[in-house]
Amino acid sequence: MLRPGETPVWLTASDLSRGGLFLRSDGLLPPLFARLPLVLELESGPQSVVCEVVRHVPAEQAQVWGMPTGFGVQFVEATLALKSSVDALLRAGPGRRVAPPAAASPSEDTEAARVLEAYRARLTGDHYAVLAVPPDLDMGSLRRCTREARATLESLRQRPLSPAQSLLLDSVLTRLHEAGEVLGTVTQRALYDAWRGNHRGVARCLEAGLTSEQLESLRREFLTRRPQSAGMARVHYLSGSALEREGQLARALETYERGLALDPLESSLHHRYRSVRRALDARGAAAEPSNERARPP
Known part of the structure; x- marks a missing residue:
């Protein structure tokens, strides 16, 4: 439901993770930080959750980034059942049936958690925020920062990550690649x-x-x-x-x-x-x- 009192709409989702997802929408985008009720139609059954809008991708940005228009949301106080259902869906992969949610997942790696949490806080910002660089940084320094950030994140794959950390790492690397591609090309x-x-x-x-x-x-x-x-x-x-x-x-x-x-x-x-x-x-x-x-x- 995009606005209180309106008829609920069906939207296609992508980039699903334990923390949120991206909703494709060609219409007006809900305000940033607005809270929306959402029902995820998962194969294991519908899951209700309240989401907060954390990112806009309007038409002009979508054209630059090569992605659909829409908005990103993060789950607000997601239940353990929802997280387990999403974990199961992501493990199963596209087109496969989802088994009942697994029990506990392995404990999280402390060093990876420190690095990933720093990025999690920046993922809702623009490309400069993702790379943690000033908007007037010269091209050479910007490309160097991108390479260093990617190397740091890729090194985390050698650590004993939990499933949730692996999913977050994939999301961060995707966002980092997107930021590096756009900001690293002069046009x-x-x-x-x-x-x-x-x-x-x-x-x-x-x-x-x-x-x-x-x-x-x-x-x-x-x-x-x-x-x-x-x-x-x-x-x-x-x-x-x-x-x-x-x-x-x-x-x-x-x-x-x-x-x-x-x-x-x-x-x-x-x-x-x-x-x-x-x-x-x-x-x-x-x-x-x-x-x-x-x-x-």
């Missing part, structure tokens, strides 16, 4: 950052070799869904140019940044932003030695 990262208004991430892609032709192609795709952004960003460009001519560089920089938040793939805004940033940095560097000389002994 995909640039479009991903554009949807978030992250112009600094787009600038990192330009530094890493994103061509002007690729930038313009991505911008056309971006503006097909946000056509109003170009005009609004243009106003900020003209205002920033006027401030720049008056010598008000700090205000010009802020104005250009507001324009880039609206249209992060606009090349002329990037050019003016970089130019003013360099001028301000040079002004600060020139003022620093004179301040040192003026300082009393």
